[in-house]
Amino acid sequence: MIAQINTPIFPRGEQLPKEWFTGNAFLYQLLTKDENNEFSVGSVTFELEARTVWHTHPKGQVLIITEGEGFYQEKGKPAKPIKKGDVVNIPENTEHWHGASATSKMVHIAITNYKNDVQVTWLQAVSNEEYSMVVKQ
Ligand code: MN
Numbered sequence: 068m069i070a071q072i073n074t075p076i077f078p079r080g081e082q083l084p085k086e087w088f089t090g091n092a093f094l095y096q097l098l099t100k101d102e103n104n105e106f107s108v109g110s111v112t113f114e115l116e117a118r119t120v121w122h123t124h125p126k127g128q129v130l131i132i133t134e135g136e137g138f139y140q141e142k143g144k145p146a147k148p149i150k151k152g153d154v155v156n157i158p159e160n161t162e163h164w165h166g167a168s169a170t171s172k173m174v175h176i177a178i179t180n181y182k183n184d185v186q187v188t189w190l191q192a193v194s195n196e197e198y199s200m201v202v203k204q
Pocket of ligand 1: 122124
């Protein structure tokens with residue numbers, strides 16, 4: 068029998084746009100908004116150093132980290148290291164980013180609520196300077 072080591076739960080999915088994700092990030096969509104669920108669910112894979120740009124969610128977001136290590140940072144606050152098994156409950160209208168560390172990929176399930184038809188507002192990129200301050204800490 069072949070041992071199954073580090074087999075991902077979900078496929079990597081489709082590459083996410085460079086306007087909103089720095090580096091290589093991928094989305095495997097698990098659930099889209101419907102008449103009962105006012106949110107979407109997706110598995111997002113960040114390769115080394117990949118991260119979202121700064122952004123907000125009008126009704127918040129929950130991240131469940133399923134693989135690897137990375138960071139979550141709210142504007143004006145220190146970045147928090149996150150790892151497999153962690154859950155991050157992101158408040159509404161709070162500027163933040165999430166992504167991998169420089170030494171580990173990171174995979175999370177993102178449960179993202181909608182307010183009317185909006186679930187995210189994308190802002191400016193997390194600069195290499197901002198990111199290197201975080202990964203060096
Ligand atoms: Mn987010």
